[in-house]
Amino acid sequence: MYHAPVLLPESLDGLRIRPDGVYVDATFGGGGHAAPILNRLGDKGRLYAFDQDADAQANADNVIFSEHAGFHFVHSNFRYLKRQLRAAGVRPGTVDGILADLGVSSHQLDTPDRGFSYRFDAPLDMRMNAADEKSAAEVLNTYSAEDLQRLFSAYGEVRNARTLALACVAFREKSRFQSTADLLGVCEANLIGERWRYLSQVFQALRIEVNDEMGALTDFLNDATEMLSKGGRLVIITYHSLEDRPVKNWFKTGNIEGEVQQDFYGNIERPFKLINKKPIEARPEEVQQNPRARSAKLRIAEKQN
Numbered sequence: 570m571y572h573a574p575v576l577l578p579e580s581l582d583g584l585r586i587r588p589d590g591v592y593v594d595a596t597f598g599g600g601g602h603a604a605p606i607l608n609r610l611g612d613k614g615r616l617y618a619f620d621q622d623a624d625a626q627a628n629a630d631n632v633i634f635s636e637h638a639g640f641h642f643v644h645s646n647f648r649y650l651k652r653q654l655r656a657a658g659v660r661p662g663t664v665d666g667i668l669a670d671l672g673v674s675s676h677q678l679d680t681p682d683r684g685f686s687y688r689f690d691a692p693l694d695m696r697m698n699a700a701d702e703k704s705a706a707e708v709l710n711t712y713s714a715e716d717l718q719r720l721f722s723a724y725g726e727v728r729n730a731r732t733l734a735l736a737c738v739a740f741r742e743k744s745r746f747q748s749t750a751d752l753l754g755v756c757e758a759n760l761i762g763e764r765w766r767y768l769s770q771v772f773q774a775l776r777i778e779v780n781d782e783m784g785a786l787t788d789f790l791n792d793a794t795e796m797l798s799k800g801g802r803l804v805i806i807t808y809h810s811l812e813d814r815p816v817k818n819w820f821k822t823g824n825i826e827g828e829v830q831q832d833f834y835g836n837i838e839r840p841f842k843l844i845n846k847k848p849i850e851a852r853p854e855e856v857q858q859n860p861r862a863r864s865a866k867l868r869i870a871e872k873q874n
C-alpha cells in the first residue's frame with residue numbers, strides 16, 4: 570500500500586464538505602484523503618490535489634480520480650498554492666476547505682533509493698521533488714560545521730549536534746558523503762541514547778533541511794489563509810512539534826511566532842476561529858493498526874472574514 574491515511578474521519582468532518590464546494594488537498598500522496606473527499610463532491614464540486622513528488626502524481630491516474638471532472642492534480646510544492654490555484658482559475662477568498670497532511674508518505678520512507686530511511690543502504694537523496702537541486706549528500710558535503718550543527722539541533726533536537734557536525738566535517742576531509750551507510754557510520758560513532766531515536770532525529774533534520782519544510786509551511790499558511798473563503802476550513806495534520814507549533818500559532822494569531830496583533834483601535838485581530846482548542850489525536854485502535862498515527866496531531870480552524 571502506498572500510504573494509509575491518518576485521522577481520516579476526523580479530517581473529513583473538519584473540512585465540513587459541501588457537494589458543490591471547492592477543496593484543496595495540499596498533500597495528495599496515495600490519495601487516501603483525496604478519494605473520500607472526492608466521493609462527497611457532486612458534479613459541481615472541485616478538488617485540487619497538490620504533491621511535489623512525481624510518484625504521488627502516478628496515483629492520480631487511478632479511475633477514482635481520472636473519472637471525476639472536478640478533480641485536478643497539481644504537480645507542485647504547496648508553497649505556491651496561491652499562484653497555482655490562480656493559474657487554474659480559482660480566485661482568492663473562494664476555497665471552502667484546505668487539508669494538509671504534512672511530512673513524508675510511507676511510500677517515500679519505504680522506497681530504499683529515495684534515501685529517507687536509515688533502514689536501507691541507499692544514495693543520500695531525501696528530495697521529495699527529484700527536480701530540486703539540493704540532496705542530503707550535498708548538505709552534508711558542503712555546509713559549514715556551524716550550519717550542520719544548527720540544522721541537527723533545530724530540526725532534529727539532536728542533543729550532541731555540535732559533536733555530530735564536527736564528526737561530519739572530519740569524515741568529509743577524507744571522503745565524501747554518498748550513501749546512507751556513510752552517514753550511519755558517523756552517527757554510530759557518536760550516538761547517544763537509543764539508536765533508533767538518534768538516527769530518526771538525524772534523518773528527520775536532514776529531510777527538513779533538504780526540502781525546506783519549515784519555509785514551505787510558512788508560505789503555505791500565508792497562501793491558504795488568502796485563498797479560503799469566509800467560513801472556509803483549514804485542516805492540518807502534523808507529526809512533530811516543529812510543525813505543530815507554527816500551525817498552532819498561526820491558527821491563534823495569524824503569524825507563526827504566535828504574536829497577538831491589534832488593529833489601530835486595539836482590537837485583537839484573529840483571522841481564524843479554532844474548531845478544536847486541543848489537537849485531535851488518533852484513537853488507540855488506529856495507532857495499533859497504523860503506528861504512523863501515533864504522533865499525529867490534527868488542528869482545525871475556520872476563516873473568520
Ligand SMILES: C[S@@+](CC[C@H](N)C(=O)[O-])C[C@H]1O[C@@H](n2cnc3c(N)ncnc32)[C@H](O)[C@@H]1O
Nearest residue numbers: 574596598599600601602620621622646647670
Ligand atoms: C503524509 S503524505 C500524505 C498522504 C495522503 N494524505 C494520503 O493519505 O495518501 C505527505 C505527502 O505530501 C507531499 N508533500 C510534502 N511536502 C510537500 C510540499 N511542500 N509540497 C507538495 N507536496 C508535499 C509528499 O510528497 C507526500 O506525498
